[in-house]
Amino acid sequence: xxxxxxxxxxxxxxxxxxxxxxxxxxxxxxxxxxxxxxxxxxxxxxxxxxxxxxxxxxxxxxxxxxxxxxxxxxxxxxxxxxxxxxxxxxxxxxxxxxxxxxxxxxxxxxxxxxxxxxxxxxxxxxxxxxxxxxxxxxxxxxxxxxxxxx
Numbered sequence: 001x002x003x004x005x006x007x008x009x010x011x012x013x014x015x016x017x018x019x020x021x022x023x024x025x026x027x028x029x030x031x032x033x034x035x036x037x038x039x040x041x042x043x044x045x046x047x048x049x050x051x052x053x054x055x056x057x058x059x060x061x062x063x064x065x066x067x068x069x070x071x072x073x074x075x076x077x078x079x080x081x082x083x084x085x086x087x088x089x090x091x092x093x094x095x096x097x098x099x100x101x102x103x104x105x106x107x108x109x110x111x112x113x114x115x116x117x118x119x120x121x122x123x124x125x126x127x128x129x130x131x132x133x134x135x136x137x138x139x140x141x142x143x144x145x146x147x148x149x150x
Contacts, residue, residue, distance in 0.1 A: 002132040003149040004139060006110040012144055016087075016103065017073040021142050025089035025101065026062035032075060033084040042088070062090055081105075095119055099131040101138075107114070111149070112139065 002150050006012045027042035042062040046054060057064060076083045085105040092098055096119030104111050114135040116128040139146050 001116075002114045002135065004112045004114075004136065005149050006112060006123070007145040007147065009105070009108075012110060015142060015144065016070060017076070018068070022089065023064065023066040023069070024093055025065045026060065026070075027065050027068050028088040028090040028100065029086075030072065030088070030150075031086040034076065034078070034082050035117040037098065038075060042090075058097045065089065081108075093127075093131075095127070097127055097131075099134070101135055112146070115137055128131055134146075 027040075028040050030038070030040040032038040032040075039042070044057065044060050044063040046058045049057060053067070057067070073089075076085070082105065085103070088104040089101040090098055091101070097121075098117045100115035100117070102113040102115065106114060112135065114132045116131040118127055134147075136148075
């Protein structure tokens, strides 16, 4: 697990909600506090999808961020920032493991937190370390300025 403090909140939020940078992830869940509190499970309801999307995404457990991003943006859009926001992204690995990236905004501070769940129990942490490094490279590749929190 690594914690990355995001230096430019406004720029990051634009990448998150208005661009395709995070579209390779799926939404595991989202919590949001604005005028009211929202708690969203990211489980995909395939009955809602039309033919093309159903064929493309129907096998997935969680909704792709690409499909949910406009909905999420409509929930936070306005003059005030949310008082709290947590978005849990998931990314399934070929080996059956699951990488996670939590975007957490609270008290004016924004951070990304990486996590990894192995497909099978192991004392070997190399897959977790690889995921942490992949998350760091993903942030760097997208020109997101971060400082790593120890």
